[in-house]
Amino acid sequence: MRHYPSGVTVVTLCSPKGPVGFTATSFASLSLEPPLVSFNIAHTSSSLEAMSEADSVVIHFLGEHQRHIAQRFARSAAERFTDRSLWTTLDTGEPVLHGTPIWLRTTVEQRIPIGDHTFVVGRVTRVHDATEEKPAAAPLLYHNGRYYRPTPLDED
Numbered sequence: 016m017r018h019y020p021s022g023v024t025v026v027t028l029c030s031p032k033g034p035v036g037f038t039a040t041s042f043a044s045l046s047l048e049p050p051l052v053s054f055n056i057a058h059t060s061s062s063l064e065a066m067s068e069a070d071s072v073v074i075h076f077l078g079e080h081q082r083h084i085a086q087r088f089a090r091s092a093a094e095r096f097t098d099r100s101l102w103t104t105l106d107t108g109e110p111v112l113h114g115t116p117i118w119l120r121t122t123v124e125q126r127i128p129i130g131d132h133t134f135v136v137g138r139v140t141r142v143h144d145a146t147e148e149k150p151a152a153a154p155l156l157y158h159n160g161r162y163y164r165p166t167p168l169d170e171d
Contacts, residue, residue, distance in 0.1 A: 020158035025088045025115075026054060028072045029108040030065035034096045036110060037062040038089040040157045041132075042074060050139035052121060055132040061092040063133070071107065071122045072137060075115040078152030079164040084112060085155060111143075116152055118143045 027036040041055040052074065056066050066072075077085055088095050096102065102110045111118060121137030128134075156163040 018159055020156050020163070023077045023085045023155040023157050023162070024054065025075045025077060025084060025112060026056075026062075026066075026072050027075065027102075027110040027112065028062075028065060028069040029104075029110065030068065032065070034102070034104075034110040035062050035065040035069075035092070036088050036095050038085050039074075042076075045136065051124065051136055052119065052139060053134060053136050055134055058128075058131050058133065066133070066135065067126065069123055071109060071120060071140070072135075073105070073109045073111050074119045074121060074137070075112050076117040077155040078114075078116045079155050080152050081112075081114065081155055082162045084115075085157075085162065116144070116146050 021040040022042060024039050024042045025036055026039050027034060037056065037060055039054045039056070043053050045051040045053050054074065056063055084101070096110065102112050105111050105120065107120065109120065119139050120141035121139050123135060124138050125136040126133050153164045156165060
């Protein structure tokens, strides 16, 4: 599946042991009414236990300027939240990453184990969109093991 490009997100949540987060390239919008979204988490993920117990998460849509964030949250769990200048906490407890153009707070509606992943469905309860009319940064894309930025095709 690595040959199909996808947007890059980071999912963050609060756990009794502290903040948890991971990079996810499986984000999808499921429904407008009610507002539902989804992502997957691998059963080998160090974040799986916390995700299995979480009531809510924040899904960050990374911009091209945040490749370092995607890489940080794809590495060792111990290093993800060590730089306190990269994040803050919402009043509901979830970590939120600074400089993310768009993020969604969602309550977890369903967790469905499928194959070697768990499919997570969340109901959107809050939307942060700092892009206004025109995004300040292009979205970060992932394809075949590398990060990309989109470029528009010429109009015919």
